[in-house]
Amino acid sequence: MRDFALAPPAVSHPTGGLADSVFDRAAHSPTLPMLARRPDAASSEWEEVTAVEVRDEVVDVAKGLVASGISPGHRVAIMARTRYEWTILGYALWAIGAEVVPIHPTSSRDQVEWILRDAGCVAVAVEDEQSVMTVGSVCAGLPRLRHVWQLDAGALGDLVQRGEFIPLATVDSLRRIVLPDSTAAVAYTSGTSGHPLGCALSHRGLASPCDTLLEGWGHTAAPPGEQGSVLAFLPLSHVYGLMIQGMCVRGGLLMAHEPDLSSEALTSALRSFRPTYFYGVPSLFEKIYKTFLRTAQQMGRGALFERAAETARDYAAACERHRLGAGPGPGFDLRLQHALYERTVYRKLRGALGGRARRATSGGSPLNRDLSLFYEGIGIYVHDGYGLTETSGGITMQPLGREKSGTVGQALPGTDIRVADDGEILVRGPSVFQGYVSDDAATRAALHGGWLATGDIGQLDPEGYLTITGRKKDVIITNSGKSVAPAALEHRLRMHPLIHQAVIVGDNRPCVGALITLDPEFLAHWRAGLAWQSDAPNREAREENALREEITRAVAAANSAVSRSESIRVFRVLPEPFDLANGLMTPSMKLRRDLIVRAYAFEIDAMYQARSRGGRQAVPDDSASWDDADNVFR
Structure with a gap:
């Protein structure tokens, strides 16, 4: 281990x-x-x-x-x-x-x-x-x-x-x-492929994380006396x-x-x-941020919002360094800027969430660190939680006064976490499920001596903060043998206001690629703001070229966070989102990767073949021949 x-x-x-x-x-x-x-x-x-x-x-x-x-x-x-x-x-x-x-x-x-x-x-x-x-x-x-x-x-x-x-x-x-150990619920995993498995959760298992969180953090759910x-x-x-x-x-x-x-x-x-505490999934916090940005741009205050957002992130990062003993905290100029935006911007943003919430929880998948810092900077600290159906909910929490954005915090009292040699997160504690109903083989595969193999991969730092880097089965291996965890790239892509969803592909391919869907509301707003929106000739072609350039910049920004061999070299923008209606999203708002790859197999083949034309071999062995990011719009 x-x-x-x-x-x-x-x-x-x-x-x-x-x-x-x-x-x-x-x-x-x-x-x-x-x-x-x-x-x-x-x-x-x-x-x-x-x-x-x-x-x-x-x-x-x-x-x-x-x-x-x-x-x-x-x-x-x-x-x-x-x-x-x-x-x-x-x-x-x-x-x-x-x-x-x-x-x-x-x-x-x-x-x-x-x-x-x-x-x-x-x-x-x-x-x-x-x-x-x-x-x-x-x-x-x-x-x-x-x-x-x-x-x-x-x-x-x-x-x-x-x-x-x-x-x-x-x-x-x-x-x-x-009895506490009686089964209270059989909750079926969302399942990214095949039939879902029913997790038997006990009364004790469901109550344990609730009681632990309430005892240690319950007082943060509202101001004193409320x-x-x-x-x-x-x-x-x-x-x-x-x-x-x-x-x-x-x-x-x-x-x-x-x-x-x-x-x-x-x-x-x-x-x-007007709740005092807010919770959601990362896609919801991303959507709220994009709505803030779109609304500001529609009011002619987009530049003001972006400056305020940058100040919020800088302020939160300085506060984080101070509480972790790594810095003096925000300087005078930063505090002055933050106070100005508090009066003119931040309190209005909090008002959109009811105006009373000062803390929130994000769960279901990792929350982007920059997004977490933004919310903390405007006065709503968003704790990125971690848990599974098999753990009856949350198993980590940020220690009060020692919060670290970009991680999911530390193990809850009574819960132990370790990371195996292959990076898989293992968990044991009172909230771990009793087993899968009607599937003893799956139960034996998941539980090893009281430890649950979560299927997630991550890292523990010296202070016990856990960082989730992805799902074990989602790791992509290109035909050159390079292993790529897609989560970081996908998170960075989704931070661009035009991008709604992103799925990284590339198994047995010469390079990493991406399937992208666009945010329809922001796309309409973006189109409305183009200078040639009138009856200019070739307007549609010019719009498509501008959109291609914008998405290309988003891909380049995402690539800046990873090594060259892990970066996106091809992508395709799809005409419709992945959702519950087309069966490509789970009820817990997670993408069904296996089904998406199968459903868009033709499009995936096409975007790689487009790069291998013009004298290139169909499947180049040298990934250096894929150095320039390409894009193909369907």
Whole structure:
């Protein structure tokens, strides 16, 4: 092993099941607002639901589940967006010892059938009529499935009515026999290829990272004396969403739900709910940054924003050096500039996120260091977290007062991390999953003497800060034998406002290439700002040439961070993004690399062949003949 980081002592072990936190909160703080919801999607008013009201609703739904024949150990799927009913139903299931199987609501018919069969679900709660039809089309092959409940049709109200005759003592008795090591959820990995695997997560596993983070960092979720609040919008079908929900319920944070992930809906919800803590995935933080830039340019203040952004990054970097003992902190001129932009720029940017958040978490994939410094510089420190479905959520955190952007922090108390000789990150601790359901071979391949082989590659520095460099299976090996981790290049490409997504390719090729998609909103804004936007002759050709030059500059900027042999030499801009609809993105917003490479095999071949014309051999052995970056627009 190359690196090893032992964690500090763990916090006290959780007892009982996840639903106990709902009952404990109601007993000790009955009037504390626990959840917030809107009367309808168009409303900007939020109705607060107290802890005792949440508990009573959970109990009433739990009684309905018992009346419907749901028993301890039964698996029930929830296939819905992030909404109030998801949380109520999930905790009702946990209250009676049932196991939750989250399914992303946009899952295909085949994916739904696979998960329901593999998990052996006896019931499924869906959101709308379309989802009812999807489940209905596969029911014939699912003999265990007995109930399909539709949330939009009042399923929870029906369950409450059905359970009216069930005594409260029944639910209490079932809840008290739930053990910490009982399975709470079977969360299916997003899977970049093949069928997803169901990760069995215990009540202890899901509670452990929540309790550890709350004990050490919970006070940072809001200013002193205020109740913390979080807007939940990422899918509860992903472990990241489940962990955020668990932290809110266990930590007494007010949680609101926003099921609509469109920019307009999310912006409206943030401004009306005004959370004290923000969380998201890197692509969301990138999009917010680009929206800031585009809005500033549309107002004729693009240069001002870029100067303010540079100052924010410089200021944050100076602050980081000071807290790590490597510098004196921002100088007088930098502090003066930062104070000026605080009054004119930064507070307005924070206002777009509700105005109250001072800290945030990014998860799902590594966050670009420059982007992290930007947010810290405008007054919102974004902690880049690390975790997997198999670890029940987060396993690292930045130590308070010793935060280091560009890393995912240090191991949580009670969790140990080491890096194998091949760079793979290994983890052990209380949140590691119980195994893959129905696949003992996959479980044995992942767990070795209590250590989980994560499949991620990274580095531990002497102080125990972990840096993620990519996925082990994503490493590209060119035909010259050069190994390239694509993440760094992809992150730098996406920092250009025109670039939405990037996938690095090059396995068994003479050089590294890239498939690129463009941000449609910024592209429209960019086109509108061109000087020849009028009826100038050959406008379209001139626009395409200008776009080609802009993307070429973005590629050159990305290449500046890597060695010559690792740099991008060919690229192609694709006409449409990778998304859930075309099956090239997972519900957790990760790109399905294997499927993308297969789907665009023709385009990949074409961009390499374009460089081998004109006397060059089809597959040059000498990568030096690919020195000049080329570009091919489809």
